[in-house]
Amino acid sequence: MYQPKTITTTTEIIVKFSDCDALQMVWHGNYIKYFEDGREDFGRKHSLGYWEIYKQSNLAVPLIHVDCDYKKFVGMGEKITIESTFIETPAAKIIFEYKIFNQKKELVCTGKTIQVFVDAVTKDLLITVPPFYQAWKEKHL
Amino acid sequence: MYQPKTITTTTEIIVKFSDCDALQMVWHGNYIKYFEDGREDFGRKHSLGYWEIYKQSNLAVPLIHVDCDYKKFVGMGEKITIESTFIETPAAKIIFEYKIFNQKKELVCTGKTIQVFVDAVTKDLLITVPPFYQAWKEKHL
Amino acid sequence: MYQPKTITTTTEIIVKFSDCDALQMVWHGNYIKYFEDGREDFGRKHSLGYWEIYKQSNLAVPLIHVDCDYKKFVGMGEKITIESTFIETPAAKIIFEYKIFNQKKELVCTGKTIQVFVDAVTKDLLITVPPFYQAWKEKHL
Amino acid sequence: MYQPKTITTTTEIIVKFSDCDALQMVWHGNYIKYFEDGREDFGRKHSLGYWEIYKQSNLAVPLIHVDCDYKKFVGMGEKITIESTFIETPAAKIIFEYKIFNQKKELVCTGKTIQVFVDAVTKDLLITVPPFYQAWKEKHL
Numbered sequence: 001m002y003q004p005k006t007i008t009t010t011t012e013i014i015v016k017f018s019d020c021d022a023l024q025m026v027w028h029g030n031y032i033k034y035f036e037d038g039r040e041d042f043g044r045k046h047s048l049g050y051w052e053i054y055k056q057s058n059l060a061v062p063l064i065h066v067d068c069d070y071k072k073f074v075g076m077g078e079k080i081t082i083e084s085t086f087i088e089t090p091a092a093k094i095i096f097e098y099k100i101f102n103q104k105k106e107l108v109c110t111g112k113t114i115q116v117f118v119d120a121v122t123k124d125l126l127i128t129v130p131p132f133y134q135a136w137k138e139k140h141l
Numbered sequence: 142m143y144q145p146k147t148i149t150t151t152t153e154i155i156v157k158f159s160d161c162d163a164l165q166m167v168w169h170g171n172y173i174k175y176f177e178d179g180r181e182d183f184g185r186k187h188s189l190g191y192w193e194i195y196k197q198s199n200l201a202v203p204l205i206h207v208d209c210d211y212k213k214f215v216g217m218g219e220k221i222t223i224e225s226t227f228i229e230t231p232a233a234k235i236i237f238e239y240k241i242f243n244q245k246k247e248l249v250c251t252g253k254t255i256q257v258f259v260d261a262v263t264k265d266l267l268i269t270v271p272p273f274y275q276a277w278k279e280k281h282l
Numbered sequence: 283m284y285q286p287k288t289i290t291t292t293t294e295i296i297v298k299f300s301d302c303d304a305l306q307m308v309w310h311g312n313y314i315k316y317f318e319d320g321r322e323d324f325g326r327k328h329s330l331g332y333w334e335i336y337k338q339s340n341l342a343v344p345l346i347h348v349d350c351d352y353k354k355f356v357g358m359g360e361k362i363t364i365e366s367t368f369i370e371t372p373a374a375k376i377i378f379e380y381k382i383f384n385q386k387k388e389l390v391c392t393g394k395t396i397q398v399f400v401d402a403v404t405k406d407l408l409i410t411v412p413p414f415y416q417a418w419k420e421k422h423l
Numbered sequence: 424m425y426q427p428k429t430i431t432t433t434t435e436i437i438v439k440f441s442d443c444d445a446l447q448m449v450w451h452g453n454y455i456k457y458f459e460d461g462r463e464d465f466g467r468k469h470s471l472g473y474w475e476i477y478k479q480s481n482l483a484v485p486l487i488h489v490d491c492d493y494k495k496f497v498g499m500g501e502k503i504t505i506e507s508t509f510i511e512t513p514a515a516k517i518i519f520e521y522k523i524f525n526q527k528k529e530l531v532c533t534g535k536t537i538q539v540f541v542d543a544v545t546k547d548l549l550i551t552v553p554p555f556y557q558a559w560k561e562k563h564l
Contacts, residue, residue: 017304017473018311018459022191022358023261024304028204029173036170036441044500050440051500063169067208073264076304077467077474120164123214158332159318163440163447163499170441177300185359191299192359217445218326218333304473305543310486311455318452332445345451349490355546402446405496 004088005141011041011082015074025073031109032066035098038084039113042096046086046140054120057132061094061115068111072102079103088141092117092129145229146282152182152223156215166214172250173207176239179225180254183237187227187281195261198273202235202256209252213243220244229282233258233270286370287423293323293364297356307355313391314348317380320366321395324378328368328422336402339414343376343397350393354384361385370423374399374411427511428564434464434505438497448496454532455489458521461507462536465519469509469563477543480555484517484538491534495525502526511564515540515552 013034021027043049053059074080080100087095094115100108117126117133154175162168184190194200215221221241228236235256241249258267258274295316303309325331335341356362362382369377376397382390399408399415436457444450466472476482497503503523510518517538523531540549540556 014463014467016456016459016463018309018456020304021300022302022304022306023201023203025203027300028207029170029177029300032170032173033439033441036439040437040439044437049500060164062164062166062211062214064211065209066169068206070203070205073203077472155322155326157315157318157322159315159444159450159452161445163443163445165445168441174298174300177298181296181298185296190359218331305483305485307485310489311452311459314452314455342446344446344448344493344496346493347491348451350488352485352487355485 006085006087007042007046007140008083008085009038009042009045011038011084013037013080013082015076015078015080017076020076023073025075028068028070031068031070031100031111034080034082034100035066035068035084035096035111035113038082038098039096041082042084042086048086048094048136048140053132057130058120059117059126059130060120060123061117063113063115065114066111068109070109072106072108074100074102074108080108088137090129092126092133094133147226147228148183148187148281149224149226150179150183150186152179152225154178154221154223156217156219156221158217161217164214166216169209169211172209172211172241172252175221175223175241176207176209176225176237176252176254179223179239180237182223183225183227189227189235189277189281194273198271199261200258200267200271201261201264202258204254205257206255207252209250211250213247213249215241215243215249221249229278231270233267233274235274288367288369289324289328289422290365290367291320291324291327293320293366295319295362295364297358297360297362299358302358305355307357310350310352313350313352313382313393316362316364316382317348317350317366317378317393317395320364320380321378323364324366324368330368330376330418330422335414339412340402341399341408341412342402342405343399345395346398347396348393350391352391354388354390356382356384356390362390370419372411374408374415376415429508429510430465430469430563431506431508432461432465432468434461434507436460436503436505438499438501438503440499443499446496448498451491451493454491454493454523454534457503457505457523458489458491458507458519458534458536461505461521462519464505465507465509471509471517471559471563476555480553481543482540482549482553483543483546484540486536487516487539488537489534491532493532495529495531497523497525497531503531511560513552515549515556517556
């Protein structure tokens with residue numbers, strides 16, 4: 001069976017007061033922000049940041065999909081670890097899978113995002129893999 | 142084929158400056174907030190709000206799942222319509238599907254949320270349908 | 283005593299679940315968002331929106347000051363009224379004062395914002411009142 | 424002249440994509456969140472966190488005032504330093520002043536928050552300094 005190549009980074013975050021909702025637990029929508037935190041940290045560590053892409057290639061990388069499955073509550077002040085895994089694909093897409101763990105190493109949630117490349121000005125979708133991304137994959141995977 | 146009963150409400154929203162990201166389009170995470178806007182509006186129109194549930198039954202209804210598929214960009218000042226559809230299920234769950242449209246009636250995104258019932262204090266999961274919800278379904282579906 | 287001319291608009295908002303914090307009351311930072319809601323609603327009603335300014339004059343109107351004094355808690359589901367008052371000034375500034383009231387017409391908070399004009403590209407500050415704003419003031423005040 | 428005692432902590436933050444608005448700069452309301460980040464970091468370093476107060480004394484510490492003066496734009500990916508200074512006061516209040524700097528050590532904004540003590544359940548205001556806070560001040564200042 002074909003096994004796509006992957007790269008995983010981990011990012012530690014402390015849950016803020018303002019991340020929590022009226023149940024005193026992280027508001028579900030904020031996990032989508034944590035996924036972005038993980039992705040941005042991955043970008044810094046592996047030279048694949050929003051801003052680098054934008055400046056190098058005049059491309060933006062909007063999401064076309066996100067999902068999240070919640071397993072456990074997390075409360076304010078808790079330290080969580082975001083595990084962001086880049087999943088190789090031949091398509092003109094950036095795919096990440098996420099696992100978030102609490103301090104007891106319990107799985108808090110899992111999720112996935114899919115991003116595509118669009119021209120930053122016209123917003124037109126790129127059908128083929130942009131050269132910089134092909135080069136990045138060859139170098140990093 | 143079994144067709145679950147559904148109830149749909151529509152909610153109009155004007156996209157705010159602060160909903161938009163550096164691409165001058167709605168930040169993807171804010172659609173999760175729009176789903177909540179739709180769900181809360183449904184709750185007001187059909188007596189199934191977070192707060193009613195909490196006060197009546199001392200239950201909270203956290204999400205166990207959310208997904209969103211993005212089709213079109215939306216910019217600030219645009220009027221969008223959130224179509225929130227309650228999907229009947231025999232399980233102890235609240236399921237909603239969402240479609241968001243722009244002013245041209247183009248589909249902007251689709252999504253889904255699944256909520257469960259937990260004791261607001263102990264956070265224990267309810268395995269069976271709570272009586273108030275059973276009564277609500279009998280009355281409204 | 284000189285009394286600056288003013289224009290006031292009122293905007294009704296329903297407090298969302300996700301606006302509230304762990305105390306089950308609106309998180310203090312969200313009032314800054316409500317001020318923006320009021321300002322955007324003023325902009326729509328009086329043709330002074332972020333986006334119109336940006337498109338007409340290639341200017342942005344960032345804040346240089348905000349303050350807020352909190353008087354009363356507001357909880358989720360409450361209907362609040364934002365009173366946004368444009369305060370005339372000869373300077374190259376946009377000044378608003380805000381009062382937010384709950385449903386019992388009790389004062390919830392007061393605040394103020396000051397915005398300046400900058401070139402949207404270079405981010406350079408405009409020292410003098412831009413012509414479109416002068417014209418707007420002559421027409422509306 | 425009376426000079427109140429102070430304690431200052433510094434907190435480093437990397438500006439996120441989702442912190443930025445359509446001008447590709449930090450949205451003004453997010454500085455209020457950065458102040459909270461600074462305050463929470465102070466709380467962790469000096470045992471004066473929201474949660475400790477809540478659990479030890481069943482008190483909440485809502486804001487009654489915030490202000491912010493903006494000096495410079497900050498863009499995504501920039502590293503900023505939040506300087507949070509606790510300002511001694513004999514009143515039943517917690518006062519902080521903030522300075523945020525960019526990587527070039529340029530002042531980005533200044534601000535201030537004032538918090539009071541309320542009973543977490545009844546939301547009644549405390550007029551006198553609660554014993555735990557008196558003890559904290561004696562120990563730390």
